[in-house]
Amino acid sequence: xxxxxxxxxxxxxxxxxxxxxxxxxxxxxxxxxxxxxxxxxxxxxxxxxxxxxxxxxxxxxxxxxxxxxxxxxxxxxxxxxxxxxxxxxxxxxxxxxxxxxxxxxxxxxxxxxxxxxxxxxxxxxxxxxxxxxxxxxxxxxxxxxxxxxxxxxxxxxxxxxxxxxxxxxxxxxxxxxxxxxxxxxxxxxxxxxxxxxxxxxxxxxxxxxxxxxxxxxxxxxxxxxxxxxxxxxxxxxxxxxxxxxxxxxxxxxxxxxxxxxxxxxxxxxxxxxxxxx
Amino acid sequence: xxxxxxxxxxxxxxxxxxxxxxxxxxxxxxxxxxxxxxxxxxxxxxxxxxxxxxxxxxxxxxxxxxxxxxxxxxxxxxxxxxxxxxxxxxxxxxxxxxxxxxxxxxxxxxxxxxxxxxxxxxxxxxxxxxxxxxxxxxxxxxxxxxxxxxxxxxxxxxxxxxxxxxxxxxxxxxxxxxxxxxxxxxxxxxxxxxxxxxxxxxxxxxxxxxxxxxxxxxxxxxxxxxxxxxxxxxxxxxxxxxxxxxxxxxxxxxxxxxxxxxxxxxxxxxxxxxxxxxxxxxxxxxxxxxxxxxxxxxxxxxxxxxxxxxxxxxx
Numbered sequence: 237x238x239x240x241x242x243x244x245x246x247x248x249x250x251x252x253x254x255x256x257x258x259x260x261x262x263x264x265x266x267x268x269x270x271x272x273x274x275x276x277x278x279x280x281x282x283x284x285x286x287x288x289x290x291x292x293x294x295x296x297x298x299x300x301x302x303x304x305x306x307x308x309x310x311x312x313x314x315x316x317x318x319x320x321x322x323x324x325x326x327x328x329x330x331x332x333x334x335x336x337x338x339x340x341x342x343x344x345x346x347x348x349x350x351x352x353x354x355x356x357x358x359x360x361x362x363x364x365x366x367x368x369x370x371x372x373x374x375x376x377x378x379x380x381x382x383x384x385x386x387x388x389x390x391x392x393x394x395x396x397x398x399x400x401x402x403x404x405x406x407x408x409x410x411x412x413x414x415x416x417x418x419x420x421x422x423x424x425x426x427x428x429x430x431x432x433x434x435x436x437x438x439x440x441x442x443x444x445x446x447x448x449x450x451x452x453x454x455x456x457x458x459x460x461x462x463x464x465x466x467x468x469x470x471x472x473x474x475x476x477x478x479x480x481x482x483x484x485x486x487x488x489x490x491x492x493x494x495x496x497x498x499x500x501x502x503x504x505x506x507x508x509x510x511x512x513x
Numbered sequence: 514x515x516x517x518x519x520x521x522x523x524x525x526x527x528x529x530x531x532x533x534x535x536x537x538x539x540x541x542x543x544x545x546x547x548x549x550x551x552x553x554x555x556x557x558x559x560x561x562x563x564x565x566x567x568x569x570x571x572x573x574x575x576x577x578x579x580x581x582x583x584x585x586x587x588x589x590x591x592x593x594x595x596x597x598x599x600x601x602x603x604x605x606x607x608x609x610x611x612x613x614x615x616x617x618x619x620x621x622x623x624x625x626x627x628x629x630x631x632x633x634x635x636x637x638x639x640x641x642x643x644x645x646x647x648x649x650x651x652x653x654x655x656x657x658x659x660x661x662x663x664x665x666x667x668x669x670x671x672x673x674x675x676x677x678x679x680x681x682x683x684x685x686x687x688x689x690x691x692x693x694x695x696x697x698x699x700x701x702x703x704x705x706x707x708x709x710x711x712x713x714x715x716x717x718x719x720x721x722x723x724x725x726x727x728x729x730x731x732x733x734x735x736x737x738x739x740x741x742x743x744x745x746x747x748x749x750x751x752x753x754x755x756x757x758x759x760x761x762x763x764x765x766x767x768x769x770x771x772x773x774x775x776x777x778x779x780x781x782x783x784x785x786x787x788x789x790x791x792x793x794x795x796x797x798x799x800x801x802x803x804x805x806x807x808x809x810x811x812x813x814x815x816x817x818x819x820x821x822x823x824x825x826x827x828x
Binding site: 392 | 540561562566573574582583585587602605606
């Protein structure tokens with residue numbers, strides 16, 4: 237089980253390292269999705285290095301907490317997190333998106349630690365609900381965390397699942413929206429306005445809190461608050477920056493699904509090394 | 514001889530209840546149609562293992578995947594048209610790509626839905642399900658076979674789609690007959706042609722065979738209850754033995770059983786083939802028998818198709 241003790245500076249250091257590894261693996265692959273991976277680095281670190289009960293040496297431990305990456309294109313951040321946690325060798329990250337590799341372009345169940353293959357948006361929350369219902373039927377105590385993109389919640393299935401979660405009082409579910417405000421072809425607010433997001437989820441019967449998704453001092457208390465919520469699921473609306481940490485990527489839809497070239501990569505790695513974060 | 518009648522959905526409901534009694538891992542999901550799919554038999558005895566998730570087929574299939582990840586055996590039950598059409602993307606990715614142990618039960622397939630008309634009459638489910646990797650596709654011919662198919666699908670680990678009908682089907686198989694997924698049953702032997710049918714059309718094919726027999730035409734009748742994996746051996750064997758094939762399905766002509774059979778024939782042993790199927794049109798309201806007649810899915814249509822096939826093979 238991962239140690240519950242944490243040190244904010246250590247987590248921040250890890251976030252810088254993850255950002256570099258994410259960009260390196262995308263650059264090496266020549267394609268991939270940097271924007272939405274960089275925006276959810278702290279969310280995944282807070283889960284895998286603080287909140288979740290899991291055993292990297294036993295990925296099928298029955299009472300592990302589950303993580304469903306519903307935004308399956310953010311595979312680089314999940315693979316990086318799993319490799320660093322010890323689920324598989326880090327050298328394998330170099331094989332991302334390559335023929336014969338288990339590190340498929342979108343999140344794949346064949347990778348140790350991955351619970352569900354995703355990539356067609358909007359499907360994860362229903363699956364998380366099913367795991368939560370199953371845990372209740374079998375009287376097992378564990379939690380399910382499900383990360384969605386903000387563009388992703390334009391899919392109708394998300395709202396079908398939102399109704400199911402509250403109707404069945406699934407207090408073992410914590411959904412997180414990586415609210416970076418940018419989708420493939422521009423700002424979410426211009427493509428299909430989703431506001432007021434908090435009111436929408438509250439009206440669907442969810443407990444909702446809004447935080448800065450890059451700040452561990454907000455992420456960690458939010459996940460702790462989840463433990464205190466009873467009889468309803470919780471949503472964390474995590475305000476983030478698409479492409480966080482790289483000046484030329486931040487807030488740019490162009491970097492939703494594009495690999496940096498070698499010069500761009502060098503600049504990005506330099507910026508992250510120098511960045512305070 | 515009078516033939517007994519029973520709807521495959523009724524047989525499924527009973528078999529599901531029995532399965533629920535035997536296996537505590539069986540859970541059932543419904544899209545507010547458990548009265549029609551007969552999943553309500555299970556619901557009444559096992560309310561804690563039954564979920565009516567409302568009119569939300571995408572969410573139903575996704576939730577079923579989650580339950581399967583916990584080691585349970587979910588049966589997702591609704592009308593064929595909603596589960597296979599409405600929720601296709603979830604069937605493809607969450608279920609088939611992830612190879613989950615989810616059983617998808619689509620009732621009210623085919624024209625014999627009747628008066629509800631085209632929107633409910635699923636005519637393309639076999640075509641769109643059989644192209645999905647990892648998915649087993651079943652279309653039992655009667656109530657007895659439906660019961661066996663329900664038991665058999667719970668024995669295998671992996672996704673299964675089963676097509677059921679609303680109306681009573683003639684009972685044409687016996688309790689003592691074996692049922693094996695992927696292994697078709699020969700219902701009747703004959704040397705002049707082979708009719709390969711599925712679902713309700715197997716009984717129509719047997720009636721056609723009786724009529725043909727009176728004209729000294731002997732046909733083999735195959736109950737192709739498994740559309741995928743398809744029993745290629747029996748198709749090739751029948752092509753060699755009779756040199757003429759007629760396929761019969763209550764389904765679109767494009768992509769269904771007939772197409773699946775022809776894919777085998779052209780690659781392995783080309784012989785003439787005639788198709789009994791809906792000819793690229795939607796259905797409409799009407800009584801089931803009237804619809805079968807109007808869309809040329811009756812025994813007499815099969816008789817004519819067999820004669821065409823026999824004529825063609827001799828040309």
